[in-house]
Amino acid sequence: MRHVYFLLLSFLLIACNDGPKKTYKPESIGAINSLGVVIENDLWEGPVGDKIREHFAAPVIGLTWDEPLFSLEQMPQKVFTTTTRYRRAVLFVDIDTVNVAHIKSDLYAAPQKIGVIKGSTEDEIIENLDAYSDQIIAAIKEMELEETQKRFLRSLNKDRLLEEKFGVTFRLPSIYKLGKQEDNFVWIDREIQKGSMNIIAYQIPFDRLNNDSTLVTDFIRMRDSIGEKYIPGPDMRDKKTYMTTEDAFAPHFFQTEIDGHPALEVRSIWDMENYPMAGPFMTFVIDDEINNRKLVVEGFTFAPATNKRDYMFELEAILRTIKFK
Template structure:
């Protein structure tokens, strides 16, 4: 009798388990290229003012690149064909007409990880107004999803540089394909070869008194990065002689002709300054975009600077810069 009760209990247990799992939604892994957004909207709307508004928001040129590149690459999909594998893109913007006006951010609707933003309205103008008013929210939602995805991809082959934590008391995630170009007690420079050039990552520590919060903070940060460029990033012609027999000085500086973007943000729950712009080499023709975060570490009475920059002529740089931003935003301090 005890055996019968035992097996009956087991049968009940597994039945409940099967019932529970059958109610759970099974989702396939999301897919899609980095920075590619699927826009689900009727062809008629896409070719009209709604489509123009979507393109204005999602394909806006990224600030800080030497050539115009869109924030996202857009793939328009009519609702009638939005099914099957087409629904698995990581980021989706969906337009629904003849419904109450509203904007919803949904997670893992058709795949995972995935962000789906649904914009609805009874009139075209309602939809246009919602997209325009929520421009920052839409871009931030999709961009954060892409940064998280790039971090996930890079975590599959992590670097082994334990000296970063030993010397700077922080961890930062980037793939093992990056090599050390320079290392000191308070400065690291890593480099990765890319299609037609190279990608760079610098991590360094500054004393707390090296930077003051006032109206000149942006100028101070530029001076600091220029001094680091002069000390560590030399041009190909540096110390060679010109036609007059005089030595040439060539090093990385911030390009004066392009005003850098400067703002404040939070990184690893700490206040940080974000600076984006273009760099160049003095007395040379090399240059490209950079992104710099200067983090206020009050606990350790210091500033931590992390910068990524690219040299890749004649090639689009948007996705390379997103990788560097994803690396920087993975930083964790003790």
């Protein structure tokens, strides 16, 4: 029997040794929406650097003034060592004998996305940047949204704010509080240093906003009617103040998806009727055909004289966690 036990033990040890070995990856570092650009100084200061900034520091759509898609931090290759390699988002650009463009995941840390752009000449690098920047940007943005959503788990609001009213759940940080609740309207907000970040939700019939030729007008009319009814501005003598959609900025419309449901994404600027207040908003109109409705959720920020990119990114991360029950 002792020989049998020895053979069994030997078999188990061999089986364990033959299995795949997991390599430890340190946790990645870096601020949300910051991008480390590994590139030599001469390339950074010339046409290649200009092309990188054109794509990766392009203005974010729907903000009150230009803010870059990513905060770029350039470094030459000799600096890209030790803990610097643990950055979560990296763009690696270099002249090489190969002409390639691809994305590497979790190479030095996790989570991590490294966009690699190489070419034998500056012109080849620029061509690859034009062809593959959108793909790299999308991969990094998806990772940054997931990282932001993971951080929400540290302290979640336990109130069933949208579940009871609209039958959906979402990850809401505990710093957000219920501001207003009516039959077909919920308003949630949090205070920030110079203003507030806000989330509103309501539902409309499923057959609304289905006409492409009148979509812009119909959306603005719908949104302004909600603002007039539920989102008042400061008290003014002999004047009614309420949230509207800024006339000077045409809304940007995109097709997207929330929890497997087709959704319309809209970004633009809100303002107050009869009062000098304004800021960015982002609306998702989500199809819920089973319940013959569209769920409308919106994030908007009021933060005068303050950059708003990261505020709006947090609101987007929250809204994209919505799950239909």
